[in-house]
Amino acid sequence: MTSLPITLTINGLRHDLEIEPRVTLLDLLRERLDLTGTKKGCDRGQCGACTVLVDGRRVNSCLALAVSHDGAEILTIEGVAQGEDLHPVQAAFIAHDGFQCGFCTPGQIMSTLGLIAEGQAGDDPERIREGLSGNLCRCAAYGGIVEAVLEAQQNMAKSDRRTAA
C-alpha cells in the first residue's frame, strides 16, 4: 500500500514521516525511529509493556495505528529524564526495586506518569494497584512498584509545593 505522510512530535522533536497505514505506533517507534525503550510484550493490548503517553494520556502503542495519530504529541520512556537527571518516578523505581528483569519497567513508568497526571490514585495502595492493573509484571515486582509510585507521588507533590512557594 502507498505510504502516507504524517507528523508526530516525539519527546519534543518533530518528525515528518511517510508510513504504511498498517504500522502501529509501537513498530514505528522501535523499528523506524530506534526508540527501543518502549517494549513489545504481547502485541495485543494485554500486558502494558508498550505504554506511551499520547497527548498526555497513557495508551497501548501496540493497538494504535500511527497514521491515526497524525499531529499527536508522544512521550516515550526515552523522553522522561532531563539529561542525566532521572525523573522522580524513575528514581523511585530504582530506590524501591520496582523491577527485576526490567522488561515491563518502561511501560510501568509511563503508566505511572499517566496515573499521576490523572490525579486519581492518591496515597491508597489499593487504588494504585487498580490504576496500574493494565501493566503486568512477569517477575511480580508489584510490591516494589506500588511503594515506588507512593514515594514518587509524595516527592512530586513536595517539589510542587516548593515551586509554588
Added chain:
Amino acid sequence: MKDFSYIRAATADAARQAAALPGAMLLAGGTTLIDLAKCGVAKPDSLIDITHLNGLDRIEVDERGATIGALAKMSHVADHAGIKSQFPAISEALWQAASAQIRNMATIGGNLMQRTRCPYFRDPANFPACNKRNPGSGCSAIGGVTRGHAVLGTSEACIATYPGDLAAALVAFDAMIHLGERRISVDAFFLLPGSTPDREHAMEPGEMITAIEIPASATARRSTYVKIRDRQSYEFAAASAAVGIEFEPDGRTIRDLRVALGGVATKPWRARAVEDALKGKVLEPEAIRAASLLAVEGAVDHGANRYKIELAPRVVARAILKLGETT
C-alpha cells in the same frame, strides 16, 4: 497484519458511505479491530478512520437523561460527573472494564461493537471451524474448552459470550442506540446467535452508531455494576450484574427494579423475571436470593462453564443487597 488502505473521514455521512463498501471497516480506538486484524480474524481492505470527526465525542446529561457521542472515550464517560451521579452503574461498568490505557483509547461506539473473546473465534489458523467467522463451518467450542462460554441465549451453532460490560448496564436502563436518524433499543440492537451467529446486530450496511441515549430514572440513579472475574482487575466478567432499584417512600418496598447480566449470555441479557418477581416486595435477603435464581431460567451449560449458572444469581443477589444497604 495484512495491508489495507486508510481513509480519514471528513464527515459522519462520508464515513458511513465509505464503510458500506465491501472490505471497508470503521476504525475508532482500534482496540478490538487492530487486535483482531493481528489475529487474522478481521481482514479489512480499507479502514475508515472516524476518530478525527468533530462533535461526536460529546457527553450531555440533563434531567431527561444522558446522550453520549459514539466517539466519547470510555475513560471520559466513566469519569463524567453527571454520569457518576445519575448513572452510577454505567460509570462502574466502564471503569471495571479493560485497563486505563485501553479506556483512554476505546470509544463508546467501538465498545458496543466489540467481538466475542471465544478463543476459537480468535484463532483461525488453528481452528478453521467457527460459524461466527465462517458460516456453516461448525463450532470448535462445543465439545472443547468452554469455561468462558455463554449459558444463556446459546444455539447449536454458537455459544460465544458477548463480553462487553457497558452494554449490560445499558440494557438494564432501556438505553437507545442512535444510528444517525434511526433509533433502536440496545436490547433489539444485539441479536441472538440462532442459526446465523455471524449476524450480531441489527445495523445495516451504511449505518453507523452516532450516539447512545439513556433515559433518566430513579432506578438508574440508584444503581451499581458488580463484576466477578478470574483476577481482580483487567479481565472480562465471569459473571456480572447491572442492577438499579427504586423504593417506595417506606424505604423497604421495591417499587421498580432493573436487572441485567454480563459475561454469561450471547448478548447483553435483561433478567425481567427477577424484576417482576421482586416488584412490590420488601427487600429481604432470603426473597432476593430466591428471586435471583430466576436470572438463569433456561440456562444450558457446556461442561466447564457450568459454574456460571450458580455464580450469576449470586452476583445478582449481591448487587441488589448492596443497593439496599445504601439507604
